[in-house]
Amino acid sequence: MLRTFRGGLLIGLAVAAAVAAGAITYERYDTKTLKRTIRRDAVLCGVNAGLPGFSIPDDKGNWSGFDVDFCRAVAAAIFNDPKKVKFVPLDASERFKELQSRKVDILSRNTTWSMSRETSYDLYFPAVYYYDGQGFMVRNSRKSETALELDGAKVCVQAETTTALNLVDHFKTNNMKYEEKKFGKLDDVLKAYDSGECDTLTADVSQLYALRLRLTKPGDSTILPDVISKEPLAPVVRQRDDDWMMIVKWTLYAMLNAEELGISSDNIDEALKSKKPDVMRLVGTEGAYGEVLDLPKDWAARIIRHVGNYSEVYERNIGQKSKLGIPRGLNQLWSAGGIQYAPPIR
Ligand SMILES: N[C@@H](CCC(=O)N[C@@H](CS)C(=O)NCC(=O)O)C(=O)O
Incomplete structure (x- = not known):
């Protein structure tokens, strides 16, 4: 002792x-992120400046997308108002320092969880909201069917990303040559590919779907089926503010558990009357699960009502009926063949 x-x-x-x-x-x-957020009356959320389906502003400055909705869900849990978020567009290179220096309190910007990012920047990735992997986009005229047919290709890639690192590994491992065309700005990567300066553009597969929409002729390019890396995309927070980290982590788990229990923005009012114990714990009619997060009892019900469960957010922004049309794949719930698995609320 x-x-x-x-x-x-x-x-x-x-x-x-x-x-x-x-x-x-x-x-x-x-350790005061929640207090400051409440005082400021808004969540500070760092996002990608323009990635359709994930985070993009319209001409009136209204943001939409999967990454954007995640921050809205955190705001719904805290304020019962998903609009209380200030979106701050961040470049790939500046994102971690901006989070560290408190310019934002959550980074929700197609960011891969890796060991060195947690350790070098004192950051923490609370949970994976999108299991992604790196792929290649090519013009149909090239007639490549796999990423093993890219020997000698000119490859467009963005600097300061895990993408640029995996690119080196892929060509080295497969004993292929390539010419790297690396740019700091995404717009330049896209322009270079669109103008034919590169044979292929490499990025996370989800981003390839988004970027293809921005090409002059989207129908002329294909995303190859190979996935050459693991890109677990996750929100990011600073280390050592466990209370804030718990709110961010359980926001995602509330959305996943809601989907698993069949609770959505359409039936949340019925769910609030349910007598099923697991539903009652989630929506806050039993237990004190909100209180332990320093939030009100109905924190999860607020998320579901205002933003939706995981499936609603996925389908609205990036799912098969959206412009991107990305199949759920790995991001299905574990009970439906995927690997999205939320610990229980109990
Ligand atoms: N998931 C990867 C890639 C994320 C990333 O930043 N991708 C680029 C290439 S598509 C991007 O979103 N750039 C947009 C920008 O910098 O504005 C990572 O975390 O490093």
Whole structure:
């Protein structure tokens, strides 16, 4: 006991000394994100500046998309109002530093969870909201059927992404040559491919679907079936604010559990009258699951009412009836052949 106390005291003194010496900034120990969010009356959400289906503003500045809806769901849980979000467009290269420096409190920007991103930037990826993988888009005229037929190709890619790193691995592993055309800005990647400067464009498969819509002739390009990497896309928060991290994590799990239990924005009022124990725990008519998150009892019901369950968000933005038309694939619930699996609320 005494040893533990002494140990704790020593660690405390060491942290204080490091803070005083400027080695550690106070931000690293910031635990007030929820308080500041409530005071500001809005969630600060870092998004991609223009990726159809995921996050894109219309000409009036209204944002829509899968990544956008996730932040709206967090706002619904906190404020009972999905509109209380301020969207901040961020580049691929600046996104982690902007989160670290508190310009945003959630990054919801087609971002891959990787070990070095958590460790180098003191960040945390609470849960995977979209299982993706990297692929290639080619012009139909090239007649390539797989990513193994790209020997000697000119490849367009965006810098500061996991995509650029996997590209090197793929060609090396398969003993193929390529010419890399790397750009800092997505618009330049797209322009270079569209003008024929590159034979192929590589990105996360979900992004290829989105980017294809922005080509002069979308029908002239195909997305090859190969997936060369794991890209678990997840929201990102700062480390050491566990309360905030829990809200972000359980927002996603509430949406997945709602889908699993058949609760949607259409039937939420009936669900609030349900006597089924697992439904009651989710919608807050039994237990104190909201309170432990520092939120009201009906936190999950608010998310479902205002934004929808996981399937509603998926289908509306990127599913088969949307412009992107991406099949659910890996992002089906575990009970329907996919790997989306939320821990239970209990
Ligand atoms: N998931 C990958 C790629 C994410 C990424 O930033 N992709 C680029 C290429 S499509 C993008 O969205 N760029 C948009 C921009 O920088 O505005 C990662 O986290 O590194």
